[in-house]
Amino acid sequence: MTEWSTDPAMAASLDAADEFSSFRARFELPPPPKGATESIYFVGNSLGPMPTKAREYINRELDRWAMLGVKGHFEGAPGWADYHKILIDPLCRMVGALPHEVAVMNTLTVNLHNLLVSFYRPIAERHKILIEEHAFPSDHFAVESQIRLHGFDPADSLVTVKPRDGGELFHVDDIVAAIEEHGDSLATVLLPGVQYYTGQVMPIDEIVRAGHAVGATVGIDLAHSVGNVPLTLHDSAVDFATWCSYKYVNSSPGGISGVYVHERHVNDQSLPKLTGWWGNRMETRFAMQNSFDPYPTAESWAASNGTALPMAALRASLEVFDDAGGVVALRAKSKKQTAYLLYLLDELLDGDVKSLTPRDPEQRGCQLSLEIIPDDIDGRAVFDAIEAAGVFCDWRFPNVIRVAPTPLFNTFGEIRRFVDLLANAIAANRTV
Ligand SMILES: Cc1ncc(COP(=O)(O)O)c(C=O)c1O
Known part of the structure; x- marks a missing residue:
């Protein structure tokens, strides 16, 4: 058990003892804005920073394009036609899946539609x-449109589960009860692995068990989970999942997404699917015939040829994770970072700031969603002030600042200084 202290010397000693401290140098972190003396990049929950090697790996593909032109598809190790293959094993380690259960393609919402x-x-x-009642809007729109596509009405077919007691957090019993309530009429459950607004880690195993018990398929949106918390998709028996890789996986703006399909489904040819030639086995793809010869793997969901430049950026990022020992190894530091931040907020800002994110370390990842409580404090002005002072974080209406200290590149010193910047901004923006 760590004995916390508000003394900045504690942050220095935590950083000195940090086994991951060298990984910060493997990212290019944005410089401070004009007028600020440092930048504190706490927004890896929205867009991760650039891994230094991304530039090298992308340049390598640009050079190959310049030198080889179309031959680059098949020449080189790997050629672009095979580039995705080097990403599969690292991604499987990250999401807890088997190699034939994962494919790299598209972006999240497109993959969600396909799945x-x-x-x-x-x-x-x-x-x-x-x-969820307040699912990420893109998921809500996707689901509504899928319901209509099948000739049903969202008013009858879209059902939601709410957080407990009018609050922000979900209770596992309420999720299970909602699934049981709809029982045989439920075709699919689609929930996040980590809730985007509160940062709550959702109980995937219990969701899957409850969904399967009523005969529904279960899908998980991993946008805020992948690269953040350990995942065991295969063992958890999740049917399908997709993620974006530009948040905690640091793979470039709009970076390439991935899909997971449990092995019991990957070779089920009775499943309807939006197919294209890249889901056709390589052995017969270029025979240019009109009979679809699918991979017996998640790759059969791929429709178009792979996008080499975003994959090169993703490769650079996945190497950093693997060198650090993966998300499981990073998790202990992540819990320590959020515990330290919660302690400092309690000690130095109690009454002004409340964390919406669960205090139970198993129910939180890197992100803490900080609600600015008193009515006399203009939360948006506080956000603007800390942003001007060099903190990269984000604002969610009506009064929440999301911050995500991330074990690969954030220090305990940054957490300590962030709390001082927040305290100063609150003091400067109290209206009475
Ligand atoms: C939870 C969640 N789902 C879906 C999306 C949509 O992702 P994309 O724009 O890559 O399709 C996001 C994007 O931030 C998200 O946070």
């Missing part, structure tokens, strides 16, 4: 899909 085509197949008796 819902296969896994949300409403019929008259079983047509509902359960999501």
Whole structure:
């Protein structure tokens, strides 16, 4: 048990003892804005910083393009036609999946649509899909449009689960009860692995068990989970999942996404699917025939040829994770970072700032969602002030600042200084 202290010397000693401190040098962190003396990059939950090697790996592909032109598809190790293959094993380690369960393609919402085509197949008796009441809007839109695509009405078929007691956090019993309530009429459950607004880690195992018990398929949106918290998709028996890689996985703006499909489904040719030639096995792809010869793996969901430049950036980032021992190894530091931040907020800002994120370390990842409490404090002005002072974080209406100290590149010293900057901004923006 760490004995915390508000003394900045404590942050210095935590940094001196940090086994991951050398990994910060493997990123290019944005410089401070004009007028600020340092930048504190606490927004890896939105867009991760650039891994230094991304430039080298992208340049390598640009050079190969310049030198080889079209031959670059098949020449080189790897050529672009095979580039995705080097990403599969590191991604499997990150999400807890088997190699034939993961494919790299597209972006998150597009992948969600593709997976819902296969896994949300409403019929008259079983047509509902359960999501959270305030799901990420893109998921909500995707689900509504899928319901309509099948000729159903979201008013009947879109069902939601709410956080407990009008609050912000979900209780596992409420999720299970909502699934049981809709029972046989439930076709699919689609929930996040980590809730984007509160940072709450959701109980994936219990969700899957409850969904399967009523005969529904279960999908997980891993946008805020991947690279943040350990995942065991295969062992958890999740049916399908997708993620973006530009947040905690630091893979470039709009970077390439991935999909996971449990092995019991990967070779099920009865599943409807939006197919394209890249889901066709390489052995027969260039025979240019009109009979689809799918991979017996998650790759059969790939439609188009791979995008080499975003994959090169993702490669650079995954190497950093693997060199650090992966998300499981980083998790202990992450818990320590958020515990330290919570302690400092309690000691130095109690009454002004409340964390919406659960205090239970198992139910939080890197992100803490900080609510500015008193009515006499203009939360938006506080956010603007800390941003001007060099803190990269984000604002969520009505009064929440999300910060995500991240074990690969953030220090304990930054956490300590962030709390001082926040305290100063609150003091400067109290209206009475
Ligand atoms: C939880 C969640 N789902 C879906 C998305 C949409 O991702 P994309 O724009 O890459 O499709 C995001 C983006 O931030 C997200 O946070």
